[in-house]
Amino acid sequence: MSGSSSTYQAPERQILDPKDMSQWLASLAYSDIVSFVEQLSQSVQGKRVSSVGVLSPQVEGIVRLLSEADSWISQYPPDTSTSSRFGNRSFRSWEAELQRQAEHLQRELLPAKSHDAAPELAPYLVAAFGNATRIDYGSGHELSFVMWLLCLCKIEFLEPSDSVAIVLTVFRLYIQLCQKLQRTYKLEPAGSHGVWGLDDYQFLPFYFGSAQFIGSETTPAASLDPGLIGREGDEYLYLQGIRFISEMKRGPFFEHSRQLYDISGVPRWEKVNQGLGKMYKAEVLGKFPVVQHLVFGSILSFSSA
The missing domain is CATH 1.20.120.1150 (Phosphotyrosyl phosphate activator, C-terminal lid domain)
Known part of the structure; x- marks a missing residue:
């Protein structure tokens, strides 16, 4: 992937109707995602979390990014003026902070030669933690995070040697942050009772x-x-x-x-x-x-x- 600004573009929705599914299943993106997820699974066969060695500077940068996002939870505590089983509206403030900071966080993470990629990467990160309108979270948001990680690999920010740490450090911390958001803001399971996940969310x-x-x-x-x-x-x-x-x-x-x-x-x-x-x-x-x-x-x- 070239680092020139003309290479990158703001990503857009393409699956607008069920009839678009056949094109999705035949797309380069679908093939890339399937290969990526399978490769990550293979990389951690037989490995415990504690077996992860020294983290690369790139992985350490993502860990800092997730820690920064985690810190915003204390800035936007749950709204106690209303009581409901699901959907605390303070999540919208947390998500708005992510929206404001997304491109800046990308540029902090990436080397200068890849800063042009930030506008294309940001939407995947913004979509990775839930939907602010519906105040919900599901396997589609989890997929957005995987797509963000895949983009970081395709622009050669993350290396194949980072694979184990991508799963057992980065993805693990991402899941822990999502679970904290789910607990704190009572995010509703996206879809019909989490029907497209093994549990309600993941x-x-x-x-x-x-x-x-x-x-x-x-x-x-x-x-x-x-x-x-x-x-x-x-x-x-x-x-x-x-x-x-x-x-x-x-x-x-x-x-x-x-x-x-x-x-x-x-x-x-x-x-x-x-x-x-x-x-x-x-x-x-x-x-x-x-x-x-x-x-x-x-x-x-x-x-x-």
């Missing part, structure tokens, strides 16, 4: 997290064991996802999280990982309500592959 922690367990003696059935979650929960994204659900929901796990409960009956993590990869393509990338808000520009192209 999908990829379980896909990447299942890869972490490949080759280990831990079985999928053990992933629901509170003792294992207590001992190893900080080391595995899959267990962190189960822990968050257990903190947020009451009642038997098999009732409120049926898909994850059924997955615990699969004998091997390799099969879980393969199944989740197929499910991600079908239930997230393949669903018009999830991908209709995605934007495409010069880095992630809607042109046919």
